[in-house]
Amino acid sequence: MKLRHTISALVENRSGVLAKISGLFSARGYNIDSLAVGVTESPDVSRMTIVVKGDENVLEQVTKQLNKLPDVITVKDFKDTDIVERDLMLVRVEADKKKRPELLEIVSVFRAKVVDVAQDTMMIEVTGDEDKLRAFTELMRPYSIRELARTGVIALERGGK
Amino acid sequence: MNGAKILLESLKKEGVKVMFGICGGSVIPVFDELYKDKNINFVLTRHEQAAAHMADGYARATGKAGVCLATSGPGATNLVTGLATAYLDSVPVVAITGQVATSLVGNDAFQEADTTGITRPVTKHNYLVTDVKDLARTVKEAFHIARSGRPGPVLIDLPVDVQRSDTSFSYPEKVEIRGYKPKIKGHMKQIKAAAAAINSSKRPVIYAGGGVILSGASEHLKKFADKGKIPVTLTLMGTGAFPDTSPLSLGMLGMHGTFYANKAMQESDLIIAVGSRFDDRVTGRLCDFAKEAKIIHIDIDPTSISKTVKVDIPIVGDCKNILTSLTRLTESRERDKWHKKIGSWKKKCPITYARDDKLRPQYVIEQIDKLTRGNAVITTEVGQHQMWAQHFYTYTKPRTFLSSGGLGTMGYGFPAAVGARYGRPRKTVVCIAGDGSFQMNIQELATCVVNKIPVVVAVLNNNFLGMVRQWQDLFFEKRYSHVCLGKSGCERVPDFAKVAQAYGAMGIRVEKKSQVRGAIKKALEYKDGPAVIDFLTEREENVYPMVPAGAALDEIMIEMA
Ligand SMILES: Cc1ncc(C[n+]2csc(CCOP(=O)(O)OP(=O)(O)O)c2C)c(N)n1
Numbered sequence: 043m044k045l046r047h048t049i050s051a052l053v054e055n056r057s058g059v060l061a062k063i064s065g066l067f068s069a070r071g072y073n074i075d076s077l078a079v080g081v082t083e084s085p086d087v088s089r090m091t092i093v094v095k096g097d098e099n100v101l102e103q104v105t106k107q108l109n110k111l112p113d114v115i116t117v118k119d120f121k122d123t124d125i126v127e128r129d130l131m132l133v134r135v136e137a138d139k140k141k142r143p144e145l146l147e148i149v150s151v152f153r154a155k156v157v158d159v160a161q162d163t164m165m166i167e168v169t170g171d172e173d174k175l176r177a178f179t180e181l182m183r184p185y186s187i188r189e190l191a192r193t194g195v196i197a198l199e200r201g202g203k
Numbered sequence: 204m205n206g207a208k209i210l211l212e213s214l215k216k217e218g219v220k221v222m223f224g225i226c227g228g229s230v231i232p233v234f235d236e237l238y239k240d241k242n243i244n245f246v247l248t249r250h251e252q253a254a255a256h257m258a259d260g261y262a263r264a265t266g267k268a269g270v271c272l273a274t275s276g277p278g279a280t281n282l283v284t285g286l287a288t289a290y291l292d293s294v295p296v297v298a299i300t301g302q303v304a305t306s307l308v309g310n311d312a313f314q315e316a317d318t319t320g321i322t323r324p325v326t327k328h329n330y331l332v333t334d335v336k337d338l339a340r341t342v343k344e345a346f347h348i349a350r351s352g353r354p355g356p357v358l359i360d361l362p363v364d365v366q367r368s369d370t371s372f373s374y375p376e377k378v379e380i381r382g383y384k385p386k387i388k389g390h391m392k393q394i395k396a397a398a399a400a401i402n403s404s405k406r407p408v409i410y411a412g413g414g415v416i417l418s419g420a421s422e423h424l425k426k427f428a429d430k431g432k433i434p435v436t437l438t439l440m441g442t443g444a445f446p447d448t449s450p451l452s453l454g455m456l457g458m459h460g461t462f463y464a465n466k467a468m469q470e471s472d473l474i475i476a477v478g479s480r481f482d483d484r485v486t487g488r489l490c491d492f493a494k495e496a497k498i499i500h501i502d503i504d505p506t507s508i509s510k511t512v513k514v515d516i517p518i519v520g521d522c523k524n525i526l527t528s529l530t531r532l533t534e535s536r537e538r539d540k541w542h543k544k545i546g547s548w549k550k551k552c553p554i555t556y557a558r559d560d561k562l563r564p565q566y567v568i569e570q571i572d573k574l575t576r577g578n579a580v581i582t583t584e585v586g587q588h589q590m591w592a593q594h595f596y597t598y599t600k601p602r603t604f605l606s607s608g609g610l611g612t613m614g615y616g617f618p619a620a621v622g623a624r625y626g627r628p629r630k631t632v633v634c635i636a637g638d639g640s641f642q643m644n645i646q647e648l649a650t651c652v653v654n655k656i657p658v659v660v661a662v663l664n665n666n667f668l669g670m671v672r673q674w675q676d677l678f679f680e681k682r683y684s685h686v687c688l689g690k691s692g693c694e695r696v697p698d699f700a701k702v703a704q705a706y707g708a709m710g711i712r713v714e715k716k717s718q719v720r721g722a723i724k725k726a727l728e729y730k731d732g733p734a735v736i737d738f739l740t741e742r743e744e745n746v747y748p749m750v751p752a753g754a755a756l757d758e759i760m761i762e763m764a
Contacts, residue, residue: 113382
């Protein structure tokens with residue numbers, strides 16, 4: 043059965059590390075949904091959040107293989123963890139004067155934001171988890187999506203740590 | 204001190220006495236330091252691939268890390284096959300490559316290649332050193348990573364300007380890599396569970412691999428097997444980890460394993476995997492693999508566990524420690540019924556061949572075994588001869604059978620023999636080669652002649668890419684597509700004895716069975732350089748037993764005499 047896991051890795055913040063990790067995924071044929079990297083509170087450590095799909099066996103291998111890389115400091119599979127997950131999306135849709143009121147209504151329901159307006163298009167920023175962004179994308183389709191970009195999921199555990 | 208000298212000083216701190224490689228524009232500063240340094244023996248090879256295999260052979264024969272050195276671009280890319288070979292067989296090799304100056308990196312400069320990018324999938328770790336201040340620490344880390352945990356090759360890419368830059372030299376005492384802490388000690392709860400399973404097993408088998416040799420655990424394995432009277436089968440890589448001469452020995456398992464080893468695996472109720480990884484050449488068709496067996500898996504690499512075969516009792520750690528604890532908890536058992544059964548399989552299908560007047564490759568290996576009293580270090584190339592070298596030589600000690608198991612690299616065996624001889628200069632070293640494979644690194648005869656390295660190359664010359672011909676024979680109705688190495692008909696090309704002589708080596712041609720022993724003796728006695736014996740063997744001999752690819756482990760083809 044295909045599962046979708048969010049894996050969080052703390053890695054050395056050095057050139058070449060991203061290549062080592064993405065190379066591992068392509069060499070072993072793992073399917074990545076998204077991969078997001080950014081520096082953490084310590085400037086020499088980056089956090090990589092990887093969303094992967096696969097069966098139990100594959101996901102176990104992914105965690106083990108990541109752990110094996112000397113540049114990877116810790117790895118945690120968030121499968122049984124209460125986490126906050128966020129992904130940020132920018133989407134530009136066609137929006138002539140007639141359509142704008144409808145769009146603005148959807149934007150407010152999703153607590154999204156209009157960040158750019160042009161003659162006949164509008165750019166919307168929306169943040170959330172996978173389900174929310176998917177639902178929002180579906181609602182935007184009838185308005186004809188011109189462009190779309192996402193940061194990929196980042197996540198942290200809930201609770202006092 | 205400049206980077207080049209820091210490199211050499213650091214290598215010496217790691218105990219490096221010999222290095223293999225070829226110079227070039229972007230490593231000249233290192234070579235200039237080598238010129239002045241009398242404590243490192245640099246061996247100039249004729250191809251960088253061979254340098255990597257020599258470092259690998261040195262490492263496998265001694266247990267120490269082997270070191271090779273090449274220039275940027277083509278020098279580095281030529282190392283790749285050697286690194287991949289070492290990677291798949293978990294061999295500690297440290298490779299050093301020159302790189303174009305840091306200011307030129309990324310500009311497609313002359314002889315620039317993205318060496319760390321190219322070698323990433325075939326090394327355990329690699330480094331591009333851009334600041335000379337990082338160099339000593341990088342060397343320290345590289346050796347630590349190469350040798351510890353599951354060993355493997357590590358590459359250091361060193362731009363030429365870093366080799367020239369100056370800084371003060373101090374070698375770090377300790378390594379601290381926060382992301383790298385191999386687990387050595389096995390979990391006691393798991394070890395106890397394993398012991399309980401062993402003590403209640405009626406038909407246990409130990410399936411041991413190269414990990415036993417890497418961990419230096421051969422004696423521990425012997426004690427464990429002897430105490431529990433548990434039969435032992437070895438992988439190709441495990442050859443030598445357990446003496447072939449023990450009554451508990453089942454020989455090799457897998458595609459060209461013995462009938463009785465494969466049978467024992469399939470019928471056992473408990474498989475104890477030690478430093479082995481359930482490779483597809485070992486398990487046969489997975490869904491039919493050892494259906495009744497519980498599986499204990501001892502390995503230092505967690506990624507090896509439950510990768511292909513689901514394991515019941517995993518124990519992550521160094522097999523030496525774990526075997527010691529396990530032996531203590533294992534009760535002595537006779538297991539007579541099981542041994543009787545195995546005995547009957549052994550009698551029914553021993554490893555054998557037609558002992559007639561023809562010059563058969565198996566006979567040659569038997570005679571090498573007799574004349575070296577099983578005491579040589581044997582290296583092999585890849586193909587039929589590799590399997591025969593496993594079957595017909597008697598191995599009783601670890602680090603005496605060096606063969607490219609994981610990658611199956613033709614061209615490995617001869618340079619590996621040279622490396623082994625540098626590592627163990629008092630040992631007789633014999634490379635058992637095929638005529639196809641030997642030609643992939645035959646140029647190293649020059650290296651051996653120049654340095655007076657007395658390795659013996661026994662070419663089992665069938666004038667074919669024999670192993671592929673065997674597959675075409677058995678599974679493609681004898682359509683021998685591009686596997687004949689000679690001229691049309693059967694004239695063999697080249698004449699290896701003459702080639703050897705042209706290099707200044709001893710070259711002997713053997714056409715008849717009666718000449719075999721004399722030729723081997725003569726070659727073994729020759730100490731001034733390499734000796735090549737060209738054995739013109741039966742051309743269409745096949746390796747048996749054989750489990751066809753994709754078949755179950757007990758669907759075994761046995762020779763029809
Ligand atoms: C570098 C490389 N190329 C191709 C192969 C595929 N291959 C495996 S065995 C073999 C034939 C080897 O022939 P030879 O060295 O003469 O040994 P023989 O099988 O005849 O004993 C070939 C081509 C390989 N293993 N390695």
